[in-house]
Amino acid sequence: MIAQTILHYFIQMTSCMVAVIAFSAIFHAPKKEYLYCGISGTIGWMVYWVLRDVGFSNLVINFTATVVLTLFSWHMSMHRRMPVSVYLIPGIFPLVPGSGIYYTAYYFFMGFRGMATAKFVSTMEAAGAITVGIMLGSYLIRFNLHMGNRPGKQKINT
């Protein structure tokens, strides 16, 4: 049972890593940053996965996962002297409701309007939660930076 769970998590992590690195290649990220893009995406997805197993609602899961992902991306961007988008844009893709878009279209074309509307609403919900998460994470980091930017220190240009 436990071994099965661990294997399951391992498969999830590996496939997430592969997928996010593939997306960073599609978006032409710098080659040195592929691994860190993969790590940031995997962290976001693992938070998502664990919270979903615990049983939180869709909104809470997406929001928390995005905040963690954003904080990690800003951290990496300051350490590696790269724009934060390099880690954020590929890393956000596992959380983006791609299956929601598909199921909306699928139910709509199969004639199940109610199901299509429900899927559409949950898709927009997830998108909104992701956005608010990115914003909150960025504000947390900026607040921290402003506290650290006293006159003697060098300004950090992200």
Next chain:
Amino acid sequence: MYFPKYTLVPETDNIFSEATGDIMYNPINWFPKFSLSSEDKEVIPEAPPHPEHVGVMRLSALMGALLLKNGGEIYRVQDTLNRVIDACGFPNHSVYVLSNGVFITINEGEPNACSSVRHVPLGAVNLNRIAQINQVSRDLCEGRIDRDTAYATLLEYEKPYPVNPYKMILASGFAAAGFGILFGGSLLDATFGFVNGMLLQLVLDILSIQHVTKFPSFIISSLFVTLLSGLVLMVDLPFSFNQVVIASIFPLVPGYSLTASIRELFNGDYLSGMIHLLDALVTAFSIAVGVGMGIRLIQMMGGGMLL
């Protein structure tokens, strides 16, 4: 040696023929007469080739356009341009950025005022270029390189990015396979998704060589991929049609536009947010149309038995 400054001035008394431009219809002009006049013409001093403010404006306009074209966010472009123009010593400036264009004015209300408008079509995201341009702006602000070097570097970055198509095809396949597993598919589904993802990128490449615009090419490629996924219904293996299609269309999903749009809306850049939101919605709609057409066609072929 003395050469008097003679200038050749055509003598035309008929001002109307000049005004209408039909010089050759007037017989006077068939044999043009020239007179030698020794008047000294007023010599207009030639402007220096690159006045400072014009150079700074061209540099910043190019930088903003490149950042936007490669998928930089609005606040990043605005912040970068403000920093660069400040660092070049022009505190009197104003920068307005949309997701489709850059507007810059320097020295408003002064004799050497200048401004620039750039149209930037929505393009593909290129994170490497964003990082490189960021590095240029950082170096410029901290005084490590001068403006001419920065301008030359930016002109270098304006050229098309070298892309290896095989790498893109492989990456698309891996992205499809990985997301197939993440969204609950089995390894079998992911394998089929890998093949589908590669074929999807191949079709997109072929369509882009034929100069098909974005939305028709998305419809065609998602229709193609859905029809290919219909093959799994004909073999006796534990495939899941929905999972295969989700995996295959994932490289097309407008994840960047969707998140960028809502972020810009929350930042207060309503116009840019709406532009990106419309882009995301129309992209999602075209994917949906392709998938829906594919499902209908499969239903017709299978007589409604398969789905």
